[in-house]
Amino acid sequence: MSRPEAEAAARNPGPLAGLDEWEDFVKDRYPQPREASSFRDYGDNVRPAVREFYRLNHRHQTVDFVRGKKQDFLRLNRRQMSIWEAMEFLNTLVDDSDPDTELTQIQHLMQTAEAIRADGHPRWFILVGLIHDLGKVLCLFGEPQWAVVGDTFPVGCRYSEKIVFHEFFQHNPDWNIPEYQTENGIYEPGCGLEQVLLSWGHDEYLYHVVKDYLPEEGLAMIRYHSFYPAHREGAYTHLMNDRDHYQMEWVRKFNPYDLYSKGHESPDVAQLKPFYQELIAEFFPETIAW
């Protein structure tokens, strides 16, 4: 890691004590269906750091911002790394959260993959579990938390009221651009999510890094796993086409493994490593561009 990257990692810029704090919030907002009789009221007891995180995210994720980040990062000219190297690189991310109770990034990835494997799913599905959060290396490239994690949403059209902390969008410069605030905004109805700019973060980035190597269902899981307004709230169907509806079913299949496999027994990374290295080699070349 170069010196500026190391410093950015140490700072872990943003209000959250760690990226996990956003995921813990999401898990709280979307409890496992059998636990929930109705939607959980998160309004008053949400931690100030999480609220501040969403304020920044909703304030700064504009159409111009997303276009700029795509232009920059999707050149994939940062470095060449194998999947395993990316896992180890991500593990260097320094969080302020309690190291005794939190899983390392690799442990979260393996726990997700192991839960998928235990349910007898295909090998590509297990692999998706293993890699789905590797886009968080954006943090190690100096990106702030609000541009790496957070529930994603379309920019360039009206914000669904189902997006968490919808009220913060009033401070987004796009709020005052009438063209961006109609139901379809800059898009055609039914145009398909491929045409739609989602807020920038680890999902979209990783999708582009791995898109040549996995089946489309797995790629959809990676690309849309934080798109909670769509896969948990059913919003934005007016922009989707048939292919998106099909893919959303797979995103929904994936989501419980991401959210609810946490907290189970922590996986033995050293012992599992040979299995996962073989799995990686089945789908990926030695190194890929990040």
Ligand SMILES: [Fe+2]
């Ligand atoms: Fe994620």
Ligand SMILES: [Fe+2]
């Ligand atoms: Fe995850």
